[in-house]
Amino acid sequence: MKKSFQIGSAFIGIIVGAGFASGQETLQFFTSFGYLGIVGSVIATILFAFLGMNLTQLGSRLQTTSHKDVIYHICGRYLGVFVDILITFFLFGVTVVMFSGAGAIFEEQFGLPAFAGSLFMAVISIISVTLNVKKVIGLISAVTPFLLVMVLLIAGYSLFNYDPSSFDMDAAVAKTSPAASNWIMGALLYVSYNIAAGVAMITVIGGTVKDQKVAGRGGIIGGLGLGLLIILINISLLTQLDKVSDVAMPMITLSNAIHPAVGFLMAIVLIGMIYNTAVAMLYAFSARIVKPEKPSFKAFTILFGVIAFIASFLGFVNLVGTVYPITGYLGFLLIVAIIISWFTYKKRA
Numbered sequence: 001m002k003k004s005f006q007i008g009s010a011f012i013g014i015i016v017g018a019g020f021a022s023g024q025e026t027l028q029f030f031t032s033f034g035y036l037g038i039v040g041s042v043i044a045t046i047l048f049a050f051l052g053m054n055l056t057q058l059g060s061r062l063q064t065t066s067h068k069d070v071i072y073h074i075c076g077r078y079l080g081v082f083v084d085i086l087i088t089f090f091l092f093g094v095t096v097v098m099f100s101g102a103g104a105i106f107e108e109q110f111g112l113p114a115f116a117g118s119l120f121m122a123v124i125s126i127i128s129v130t131l132n133v134k135k136v137i138g139l140i141s142a143v144t145p146f147l148l149v150m151v152l153l154i155a156g157y158s159l160f161n162y163d164p165s166s167f168d169m170d171a172a173v174a175k176t177s178p179a180a181s182n183w184i185m186g187a188l189l190y191v192s193y194n195i196a197a198g199v200a201m202i203t204v205i206g207g208t209v210k211d212q213k214v215a216g217r218g219g220i221i222g223g224l225g226l227g228l229l230i231i232l233i234n235i236s237l238l239t240q241l242d243k244v245s246d247v248a249m250p251m252i253t254l255s256n257a258i259h260p261a262v263g264f265l266m267a268i269v270l271i272g273m274i275y276n277t278a279v280a281m282l283y284a285f286s287a288r289i290v291k292p293e294k295p296s297f298k299a300f301t302i303l304f305g306v307i308a309f310i311a312s313f314l315g316f317v318n319l320v321g322t323v324y325p326i327t328g329y330l331g332f333l334l335i336v337a338i339i340i341s342w343f344t345y346k347k348r349a
Helices: 002-015 018-022 024-029 036-062 067-075 077-110 114-129 133-160 169-174 183-206 212-239 250-258 260-289 296-314 316-323 325-348
Strands: none
Touching: 002 036, 002 133, 002 183, 002 212, 002 260, 018 024, 018 250, 018 260, 024 183, 024 212, 036 067, 036 183, 036 212, 036 325, 067 077, 067 183, 067 260, 067 325, 077 114, 077 183, 077 260, 077 296, 077 325, 114 260, 114 296, 133 212, 133 250, 133 260, 183 212, 183 260, 183 325, 212 250, 250 260, 260 296
């Protein structure tokens, strides 16, 4: 069971990037739809658990060291080529976005040059990826509990200070910018986008264990844990929506409202979440091109880590707007393929 929890924690760490931990993604995909966003977050939780279970089991069954085997298995020879290329491109793109995001945090929260934050994230990510995959998974999973503690603290504070009699939900919702046309599509797009982003490393995590049940339990634990964080963040933002509807980093805003020290700690945790995603994406990208056991793997990782660092100067907002839009549609394609694969496997079993 310990291994399943480690897999689950790593799964959460992969998915939780800068946008999630800051609360901005939850605000756009769930909270912007008011109380219906709570229903959307429950639906997202169920989907994350189901898809996480399938992806980790597929990785375990195929004993994969990159996403290639799983993608070709569920998408077929021809569609698999297209999906494989898109995912590989996206892995590198998210790495660039994470490096740039670290720069934005350093600049906005600590008053340091963005260059310093991007360089710091690039260096520690490259060093981490050149370790073996089991050490990488350990590093990723280690940060997750700190986020849970901070989110629980903020959720408790938000609920305690919630005064429905003086709170106009409709007016607060009107100030937000939803990422979808309705709450159902918001939940589906959010799951779709994150599965597209995380599929590569989630399957690699599953490939580190031979027992499919252990891997599957880890995927379920990760999906449920991720859903719990979404629900807690959503509740935090809903109860204080009048204060955070138009801020860039709502969870840090709420943290600072508790105490500046709590805001500082939340910023540190946010950097940790960016690190999680950067390491996972850079490792999965490198492992797709060069097998991790080859001597050239480290050199390749360093080379493309440096390239990603240089590309990060294109700007965080511009990068998000360029890299992310296609992933929701790719994710829908993957979700359909995963569900078909699951039904097919069940019929054979």
